[in-house]
Amino acid sequence: MMVGFAFYRDGGGLGFSTRLFFFLAFSLIVTDAQKSINPAEEGVELMVLAESDFLWDDDNWTVSGNASNFQHGTRMIKAADDGPDTWYFVAPGKFTGAKRAAYGGKITFKHGFFEYNSEGQDAQRDAFDVVLVSEAYELVIGYRNLYPAWEFRSEHSVELLESAGWISNSTGGPPSRPDMVRVLTKLSSIRFRGGIYHGHEDAYLMSVKLYAGPVDS
Known part of the structure; x- marks a missing residue:
């Protein structure tokens, strides 16, 4: 000034x-x-720890579960299914490992469908839409009900805090602060749900970013 x-x-x-x-x-x-x-000050940009913009290829992402036709598209990855089974887009190694710095930060991404068939039923809400796994600490922490039903495209920003709506798979309630820190400290996997409907779906994922939290968090 x-x-x-x-x-x-x-x-x-x-x-x-x-x-x-x-x-x-x-x-x-x-x-x-x-x-x-003061990194928590409004308007200050957080550091990006890992990102995939899928500009050139699938950036080593994979899928888990009963999905087919996984491929790279225009700045996206996509896959399809023909039934109610839960499946996920799985992040590559640069998103995992020692990510303690992400505590207090956030995950942002875009998800959508080229087409879907609900088979006349509501969207399936029981499974997690985003999953954090630490095999070392035997922790699975997930986030439900992110994807809006009947929409073809949605954008998401999820805070990496125990109070942000995450659920511990072992307790069914919010994780403790120590568990949230542990899962990020030795992060084995980050997964993003592909489909939410009972029938055929052709889903995609775009612009995934993992941000660090404030230095003192």
Whole structure:
């Protein structure tokens, strides 16, 4: 921040205006420095720990479960199914491992369908839409009801905090803070649900990013 003041000298010493200038300038510098090192401040961008934009290829993503025709598309990956089975897009190694820095951060992504058939039934809501797994700590933490029913495209931003709506698979309730930290510290897998309907689906995933949280979280 640049601020200008008019000031003068009283004889050989510093006058009141000069001292006022130094005080205000120092205060502004300290204030700006405090703002610049506070990552939780609104408008400050979080660091991206891993991302896949699928510009050139599938970026080593895979699928798990009963999905078929997995392939790379235009800035996306996609796969299909012909029934009610749950299946997932599985993130590559750059999204896993030691990701303690992601605590307090977020996962963002886009998900959608080229087509779907509900077979006259509601969307399936029992399974997790996003799943975090730590084999080392035997933890599975997931997030339900992210995908809106009857929509062809949706964007999501999910905070990586125990209070953000995550569910511990072992308890059926919110994870504790230590468990949320543990699952990220030794993260074995991140999975994103592909289909939610009972009939045929052709689903896609786009623009996945994993962000770090505040430094002091």
